[in-house]
Amino acid sequence: MTIIVSFLVVLMLVGAVAASIFKDLISAVIAAALVSLLASILFYFLQAPDVAMAEASIGAALTAAIFIIAIRRTKRYEE
Amino acid sequence: MRRIVSILLLVIVALGISLSLAKIPFGTPKTKVGRHYIDEGIKETGATNIVTSVVVSYRGFDTLGEVTILFIASIGLGAVLSTFGEKTVRDIEPASLVLSTGCRVLFPLILIFGSFVFIHGHLTPGGGFQGGAIIASGFLLIYLGCRERRISQLAFNLSESLGGLVFVVIGLFGLVLGGYFLSNFLPKGTVNTLFSAGIIPIIYIAIGFKVGSELAGIIDNLIEES
Numbered sequence: 237m238t239i240i241v242s243f244l245v246v247l248m249l250v251g252a253v254a255a256s257i258f259k260d261l262i263s264a265v266i267a268a269a270l271v272s273l274l275a276s277i278l279f280y281f282l283q284a285p286d287v288a289m290a291e292a293s294i295g296a297a298l299t300a301a302i303f304i305i306a307i308r309r310t311k312r313y314e315e
Numbered sequence: 316m317r318r319i320v321s322i323l324l325l326v327i328v329a330l331g332i333s334l335s336l337a338k339i340p341f342g343t344p345k346t347k348v349g350r351h352y353i354d355e356g357i358k359e360t361g362a363t364n365i366v367t368s369v370v371v372s373y374r375g376f377d378t379l380g381e382v383t384i385l386f387i388a389s390i391g392l393g394a395v396l397s398t399f400g401e402k403t404v405r406d407i408e409p410a411s412l413v414l415s416t417g418c419r420v421l422f423p424l425i426l427i428f429g430s431f432v433f434i435h436g437h438l439t440p441g442g443g444f445q446g447g448a449i450i451a452s453g454f455l456l457i458y459l460g461c462r463e464r465r466i467s468q469l470a471f472n473l474s475e476s477l478g479g480l481v482f483v484v485i486g487l488f489g490l491v492l493g494g495y496f497l498s499n500f501l502p503k504g505t506v507n508t509l510f511s512a513g514i515i516p517i518i519y520i521a522i523g524f525k526v527g528s529e530l531a532g533i534i535d536n537l538i539e540e541s
Contacts, residue, residue: 286440302534303532
């Protein structure tokens with residue numbers, strides 16, 4: 237149990253750092269959505285299924301979609 | 316230089332937060348009200364999902380505020396992005412047959428799952444917000460997969476207003492019949508059946524409609540613009 241949770245937290249940290257250093261903004265959004273998805277799994281393990289559902293649908297799906305739609309209107313690569 | 320200063324500031328802030336939070340023992344109950352919700356929640360509200368009994372019954376007024384914030388955000392986005400009258404018809408490249416058929420098969424299933432989540436909000440994990448968000452992600456799938464499909468703004472606005480109206484009217488009925496806003500004036504029924512917990516399922520269905528149509532409307536506005 238502890239091993240799974242620590243693995244998830246390490247993956248979340250990797251995703252968060254990747255989201256902040258990627259120059260390709262679409263990849264950065266995908267990495268941020270990964271953080272949300274892993275957070276929702278973590279919430280499920282911490283016995284908060286209500287929060288897990290909200291996090292998975294809003295954090296991983298809708299937020300990423302809104303960011304990608306916004307990026308499509310601007311520049312994809314950060315210089 | 317600037318980078319070093321910002322990293323230093325971040326470390327100082329993190330140290331301050333962690334030091335002040337370390338003084339609070341983790342996981343110990345700090346208030347008596349939480350214990351009360353866990354012990355008496357099922358008896359007082361009839362909802363087996365204690366999170367729902369807090370969100371809709373004990374803290375129902377806060378939920379009205381949350382729904383209002385979402386409503387204002389959606390209205391603001393619509394006002395900023397609205398195209399005023401004529402909508403330019405874009406020539407959209409239609410999606411491939413596999414993609415559009417897959418979306419058409421998956422969309423009703425997602426809709427049913429979302430409705431299940433908010434109708435059973437008082438029995439199983441989830442509720443109006445979660446079910447509404449799931450339904451909105453189904454609409455997102457339709458917008459991405461069947462790109463020529465458009466859902467009318469009128470339907471979104473109608474279900475959004477209806478959801479909000481049902482919430483407020485039921486709250487006012489509670490004020491008249493039970494003495495305070497959102498009081499549970501309907502019979503509570505047998506615990507752990509679908510028709511139980513009085514007004515809680517009705518309010519969660521209204522919230523589900525409202526949140527689902529608001530989030531789907533936000534996506535619709537954004538996609539219409541891009």
